[in-house]
Amino acid sequence: MFNQKKHPPMRNAIGAGMQVQGPCTFEDGLQIDGTVLGDVLPASEQSVSKIVIGPTGQVQGTIRADFIVIAGTVIGNVQALEALELQASAHVQSEAIQYRTLEMQTGAVISGQLQPQLMPPSTPAKTILTGEDQAV
Structure with missing residues (x-):
């Protein structure tokens, strides 16, 4: 579904059997197959971010990223x-599920208010940093 824009590399992971407590920030992409008890937010709003919650992944808190794929469980707001x-x-299970575009497969279960968002006309483009772009 997300072929329209270039996606960041998936550099970070919370593996199955792991539990992270408290707010969690990340750069680029984050794969969650374990449990996060707290918010999951990008470290920078300037670069493209992606969260993938696998079938065994669970998050209790707000999640925010440019691109979000959910195959597991989220209890909290989705942005x-x-x-x-x-x-x-x-x-x-959420009070607010915000998105610009939505793809929902048969069988997905949601409880909460869907809130499609319109992009402001003057939103600056985000950049994807590669290994060569980052300072050592």
């Missing part, structure tokens, strides 16, 4: 600044 994909195994 997909660009696109949100809910796979068939997704379970989302």
Whole structure:
């Protein structure tokens, strides 16, 4: 679904069996197959961010990224600044589910208010930093 824009590399992971407590920030992409008890937010709003919550992944807190794919469980607000994909195994319980574009597979379960967002006309483009672009 997310072929329209270039995606950041998936450099970070919370593996199955791991539990992280408290707010969690990340750069580029984050794969969650374990449990996060707290908010999951990009470290910078200037670069493109992506969160993938696998089928065994669970988050209790707000999640925010440009691109979000959910196959696991989220209890908390969801803020997909660009696109949100809910796979068939997704379970989302939220007061607010915000997105610009939404893809939802048959079987996904959501409880909450869907809030499509319009992009402001003067929003600056975000950049993707590669290994060569980053200072050592």
